[in-house]
Amino acid sequence: MINDAHCHFFSSRFLELLAPDAGGGEKLAARLQWDPPGTATELGDRWIGELDRHGVSRAALIASIPGDAVSVAEAVAHHPHRFVGFFMHNPVSPDSDAVLARSLTEYQMAAICLFPAMHGYRLDEECVERVFRAAADRGAAVFVHCGVLTVGVRKKLGLPNRFDLRLGDPLALARAALGFPQVPVIVPHFGAGFFRETLMAADQCPTIHLDTSSSNNWIRFDGGQNLEGVFRSALAIAGPSRLLFGTDSSFFPRGWQTGIYEEQQRIMGSLGVSVADRNAIFGGNFERLFPG
Ligand SMILES: [Zn+2]
Numbered sequence: 001m002i003n004d005a006h007c008h009f010f011s012s013r014f015l016e017l018l019a020p021d022a023g024g025g026e027k028l029a030a031r032l033q034w035d036p037p038g039t040a041t042e043l044g045d046r047w048i049g050e051l052d053r054h055g056v057s058r059a060a061l062i063a064s065i066p067g068d069a070v071s072v073a074e075a076v077a078h079h080p081h082r083f084v085g086f087f088m089h090n091p092v093s094p095d096s097d098a099v100l101a102r103s104l105t106e107y108q109m110a111a112i113c114l115f116p117a118m119h120g121y122r123l124d125e126e127c128v129e130r131v132f133r134a135a136a137d138r139g140a141a142v143f144v145h146c147g148v149l150t151v152g153v154r155k156k157l158g159l160p161n162r163f164d165l166r167l168g169d170p171l172a173l174a175r176a177a178l179g180f181p182q183v184p185v186i187v188p189h190f191g192a193g194f195f196r197e198t199l200m201a202a203d204q205c206p207t208i209h210l211d212t213s214s215s216n217n218w219i220r221f222d223g224g225q226n227l228e229g230v231f232r233s234a235l236a237i238a239g240p241s242r243l244l245f246g247t248d249s250s251f252f253p254r255g256w257q258t259g260i261y262e263e264q265q266r267i268m269g270s271l272g273v274s275v276a277d278r279n280a281i282f283g284g285n286f287e288r289l290f291p292g
């Protein structure tokens with residue numbers, strides 16, 4: 001069983017919110033050389049076809065800009081056993097509490113995604129504590145993007161990316177997470193450059209999980225490191241039950257990123273990871289956090 005813990009749902013509404021003056025989602029999709037996303041229902045159906053083609057059972061779909069949980073909710077409503085809703089949230093927005101409540105109840109989102117470097121707050125601030133409290137109350141997970149942050153679509157459209165990378169500090173996250181032992185925490189891309197800090201945080205805090213997604217290009221900042229070494233250390237410290245396979249797949253026609261899956265399976269082989277541990281990493285852990 002393969003479950004993908006990290007896919008972006010680039011809906012028409014996502015495009016409209018990203019660049020409100022660009023003349024609509026369809027025009028923007030053409031500029032990006034993407035297939036037009038259509039309605040959220042159509043895009044969800046396309047994802048199902050894509051997952052079926054690759055033998056992927058379930059996927060987390062991330063609403064990738066604040067205000068787009070509604071699109072992911074629509075896709076999840078049609079395929080509740082295949083999709084798990086994640087949503088980008090800005091906890092320093094004035095209506096944060098109301099948005100959290102609506103997203104977790106009405107929209108049934110299963111994980112709140114924080115991008116502190118993008119929205120400009122520290123992970124040990126009170127606003128993050130409120131996020132954790134909402135997650136604890138509603139049985140949701142918290143996903144926190146730490147480390148380097150590059151948003152391909154923003155880059156491609158020439159949108160400003162004045163991110164403060166200092167704010168994506170896994171050590172500050174560990175402190176927040178320790179206060180809410182019932183809330184699963186996911187750090188994508190092994191901490192995206194703060195690998196050592198992510199391992200320290202995971203070692204200190206048993207609720208911290210690492211997702212393996214993307215090309216993990218951050219490795220170039222980690223002198224001499226390769227993905228095999230990253231997996232070896234992550235397995236030694238976080239252990240197989242806290243690694244979640246993900247691809248970071250996003251737009252069509254590119255679709256699901258088979259290459260990421262194949263490379264990570266190859267690494268499992270070369271590290272001699274047991275079948276049971278592989279099953280946990282590629283599907284079982286996701287199932288445990290987000291029962292279908
Ligand atoms: Zn991503």
